[in-house]
Amino acid sequence: MGPLFHSPVEEVVFWGVLAVYFAAVVTWVVRNRTARGKRRRDLVPLLLLAIVADIAIGYARIGTLPHWVFYPAEALFIAGSVMTAWSYSLLGTQLSPYAEVMPDHRVIEDGPYRYIRHPGYLGQIVAMIGLGLALQSWVALLVIVIAAVAVLVYRIHIEEELMAAELGARYTDYMARTRRILPFIW
Secondary structure, X not given: OOOOOOOHHHHHHHHHHHHHHHHHHHHHHHHOOOOOOOOOOOOHHHHXXXXXXXXXXXXXXXXXXOHHHXXXXXXXXXXXXXXXXXXXXXXXXXXXXXXXXXXXXXXXXXXXXXXXXXXXXXXXXXXXXXXXXXXXXXXXXXXXXXXXXXXXXXXXXXXXXXXXXXXXXXXXHXXXXXXXXXXXXX
């Protein structure tokens, strides 16, 4: 079994893309670390642990996939991350690391929110699929997809419940007009 990356360029691409991703996440969390409303327990840190486990699985070369999946996988990781960033940018000051309703909260229906309730989470799922594939391991792909879907389904459930309770008809009408991320996800 060969090395995970076939060239130093591939390793730099992988770690560079991952570093930019983590820098963006850490910056966002630091800027928004104080919740203004009720904090609800979140499982997002488990997703970060799954990413670390995934990298270990990839480097251990468990369940290897063909090397050619690396570059399309990196493209998926970037595309999913860009979709997440775009979606979150539309939320503006209503974006929070915690499920909460802000003062003067409004339902965002611009951009992808016109069609889907949680496009940022869809972007995260696409990014995690890309990460699992970039590690060229079907085991890493399986681990990260299961972790991402589980964490995000839980988070979506919390958010939908909170928004419907706090915003009432404004949010339930929006829910009726838009689609879930995937049929099996809230």
